[in-house]
Amino acid sequence: MASARTLLVIGKSGQLASALQAREGGVACLGRKDVDVLSLDSLRVALAVHEPRAVINAAAYTAVDQAESEREQAMALNVVAPRNLARVCADAGVPLVHVSTDYVFDGEDAPYAEDAPVHPLNVYGETKARGEQAAMAQGGRVSIVRASWVFSERGSNFVTTMLRLAKDRAEIDVVSDVAGRPTSAHALAEACLGVASAMVADKATGGVFHFANDGEATWSVLAEAVMDEARVRGWKAARIKPILAAQYPVKARRPRDSRMATDRIERLLGKAPPHWRVALGDVLDRIERA
Numbered sequence: 330m331a332s333a334r335t336l337l338v339i340g341k342s343g344q345l346a347s348a349l350q351a352r353e354g355g356v357a358c359l360g361r362k363d364v365d366v367l368s369l370d371s372l373r374v375a376l377a378v379h380e381p382r383a384v385i386n387a388a389a390y391t392a393v394d395q396a397e398s399e400r401e402q403a404m405a406l407n408v409v410a411p412r413n414l415a416r417v418c419a420d421a422g423v424p425l426v427h428v429s430t431d432y433v434f435d436g437e438d439a440p441y442a443e444d445a446p447v448h449p450l451n452v453y454g455e456t457k458a459r460g461e462q463a464a465m466a467q468g469g470r471v472s473i474v475r476a477s478w479v480f481s482e483r484g485s486n487f488v489t490t491m492l493r494l495a496k497d498r499a500e501i502d503v504v505s506d507v508a509g510r511p512t513s514a515h516a517l518a519e520a521c522l523g524v525a526s527a528m529v530a531d532k533a534t535g536g537v538f539h540f541a542n543d544g545e546a547t548w549s550v551l552a553e554a555v556m557d558e559a560r561v562r563g564w565k566a567a568r569i570k571p572i573l574a575a576q577y578p579v580k581a582r583r584p585r586d587s588r589m590a591t592d593r594i595e596r597l598l599g600k601a602p603p604h605w606r607v608a609l610g611d612v613l614d615r616i617e618r619a
């Protein structure tokens with residue numbers, strides 16, 4: 330029997346969706362087998378069954394380099410899906426929290442405020458920027474939560490990749506001239522739940538929010554921190570060799586400094602998130618316990 334207090338999450342096995350599922354009772358997570366995000370009818374059925382107090386969209390096409398050659402798939406999940414979801418939420422009068430990314434920015438003008446102009450450098454960022462606009466254009470109550478450099482104990486992300494590489498390598502080359510704000514999926518989940526609750530409590534809450542764990546880093550600084558945490562736990566660790574982004578060619582161009590200012594969400598939630606080093610320790614604790 331569905332509860333009127335259910336919080337509906339679109340996405341099940343991803344970093345954010347899993348963190349949301351772990352967070353709270355009363356959360357229903359729908360994976361791709363449970364709902365077709367490209368079908369308005371399928372989404373309408375999901376809303377009718379769960380009667381949620383709010384919806385969080387944690388589903389996305391997130392393969393940044395692959396998106397350069399899979400534009401259609403990225404468009405479908407990152408533009409059509411949030412548009413559909415915002416449409417059915419608007420029709421049902423249910424607030425929607427849609428998650429987006431720092432990659433909507435070009436990295437030339439950090440730190441970014443919520444109203445800074447978007448200028449994505451790659452297909453992934455372009456589709457996410459278009460998805461934000463499509464969601465907000467449906468006339469319902471929408472909050473966009475832009476996150477950056479998300480890591481968790483699940484799946485393939487920067488932190489789990491560093492730990493995996495350290496198992497067979499003495500030294501890992503890591504880019505040292507790209508800056509951002511690392512963010513744990515668990516901190517992001519808490520922020521999304523906070524925004525959803527605020528939207529339920531106050532009909533005026535909405536618009537764009539930036540969320541990240543406190544502090545900032547380069548990829549090589551984050552990698553060093555992962556190795557420090559690994560050493561403390563007696564795991565294999567590697568030396569981190571800082572290199573320039575120009576020495577590490579990838580398919581998709583990335584912003585060189587995508588740090589976002591998070592004052593607006595901190596005011597809404599009434600607190601600052603923990604520093605990313607604390608969040609990193611928490612995620613490594615979770616890996617250790619698993």
Ligand SMILES: NC(=O)c1ccc[n+]([C@@H]2O[C@H](COP(=O)([O-])OP(=O)(O)OC[C@H]3O[C@@H](n4cnc5c(N)ncnc54)[C@H](OP(=O)(O)O)[C@@H]3O)[C@@H](O)[C@H]2O)c1
Pocket residue numbers: 339340341342343344345346359360361362366386387388389390391406428429430431457475476477478479480484514
């Ligand atoms: N990862 C990052 O570094 C990062 C940085 C900034 C912003 N973000 C944003 O944060 C949000 C969450 O990202 P994440 O890291 O949790 O992503 P993720 O781990 O890659 O998970 C992607 C989610 O999308 C769902 N999904 C993928 N293909 C689908 C399809 N064809 N149909 C339906 N659902 C599909 C997956 O559903 P299943 O549960 O069914 O597998 C999964 O729950 C996204 O909006 C992303 O753009 C991520």
